[in-house]
Amino acid sequence: MHLRIAHLYPKRMSIYGDHGNILTLVRRSRWRHIAASVDEIEVGQKFDSKRYDLIFFGGGQDQEQDTVAADLKKKAGAIREAVGNGAAVLAVCGGYQLLGNYYQPAEGDRLEGVGIFDAHTEAGPKRLIGNVVVEPDVLDLPKRPLVGFENHSGLTFLGEDANPLGKLKTGFGNNGRDNTEGTVQGKAIGTYLHGSLLPKNPHLADWLLKQALGRRYKNARLGELEDAFELVANEQAVERFS
Numbered sequence: 392m393h394l395r396i397a398h399l400y401p402k403r404m405s406i407y408g409d410h411g412n413i414l415t416l417v418r419r420s421r422w423r424h425i426a427a428s429v430d431e432i433e434v435g436q437k438f439d440s441k442r443y444d445l446i447f448f449g450g451g452q453d454q455e456q457d458t459v460a461a462d463l464k465k466k467a468g469a470i471r472e473a474v475g476n477g478a479a480v481l482a483v484c485g486g487y488q489l490l491g492n493y494y495q496p497a498e499g500d501r502l503e504g505v506g507i508f509d510a511h512t513e514a515g516p517k518r519l520i521g522n523v524v525v526e527p528d529v530l531d532l533p534k535r536p537l538v539g540f541e542n543h544s545g546l547t548f549l550g551e552d553a554n555p556l557g558k559l560k561t562g563f564g565n566n567g568r569d570n571t572e573g574t575v576q577g578k579a580i581g582t583y584l585h586g587s588l589l590p591k592n593p594h595l596a597d598w599l600l601k602q603a604l605g606r607r608y609k610n611a612r613l614g615e616l617e618d619a620f621e622l623v624a625n626e627q628a629v630e631r632f633s
C-alpha cells in the first residue's frame with residue numbers, strides 16, 4: 392500500500408509543532424511497511440483532487456491566514472472534490488477555521504472558507520490558551536482521551552452537519568461556551584489541539600490512517616504497533632491536566 396499525503400501551506404501554517412503530525416502519519420505507515428509520501432502545497436501551487444488519500448492543514452497566525460485564504464479560493468473546488476472522492480482530513484486551528492464556512496478575524500474582511508466543515512469562526516475578545524483534554528465521540532475511534540494544547544482567539548460554532556470531535560474535560564475547545572472541541576464530518580477532523588496532536592494520540596493517528604488508506608484499499612488493515620511510550624505520554628497528560 393502507498394499513503395499519499397497533501398500538506399497544505401507548511402511554510403505559513405505549521406505553528407506549535409503541527410508538522411509533527413506529518414512525521415507521525417509517515418512513521419506509523421512506514422513502521423507497518425506501508426509506503427508514505429508527502430507533497431507540500433504552498434501558495435500558487437496546484438492541488439490535484441485525484442491524488443491524495445489524506446490532507447493535513449496546520450495552524451497559523453492571522454496575517455498568514457489572510458494570505459492563505461486568498462490562495463485557498465483557487466484550490467477550494469479541488470479540495471472539496473478530493474474529500475468527496477474519499478480523502479481523509481486533519482485540520483488544526485487556523486487550518487480548521489479555513490476549512491469551515493468562514494472565519495471573521497478581529498480586524499479586516501471575513502475570510503471565506505472551503506466549506507469542508509459545517510462550522511464558522513468569529514474572532515473572540517481574548518486568547519484561549521492552555522492544555523486540553525477531550526473525551527472523543529467518533530465512530531470507530533477508541534474512547535481513549537485526546538490531549539493537546541490550544542492557543543487561539545477564534546470561536547468556532549458548529550452547524551447541523553458537523554458533530555463535535557468530543558466533549559471537553561479540560562480547556563476551552565471550540566468556543567469556551569458549549570463544552571465541545573473540534574469537529575468530525577465523515578473522514579474529516581478539525582481540531583484546536585496543537586502540540587503536535589498525533590504523537591500523544593496514536594489512536595487518532597491510526598483512525599486517520601485507516602480512513603485515508605480506505606480510499607484506495609478497500610480491505611486496508613493496520614497491524615498493531617508497540618505504543619508503550621505514546622500511551623504513557625497520553626496517560627500522563629490526562630492525569631496532569633484533567
Ligand code: GLN
Pocket residue numbers: 406449450451452453456483484485486542543544545546
Ligand atoms: N489566528 C487564529 C486564531 O487565533 C488561529 C491561530 C492558530 O492557528 N493557532 O484563532
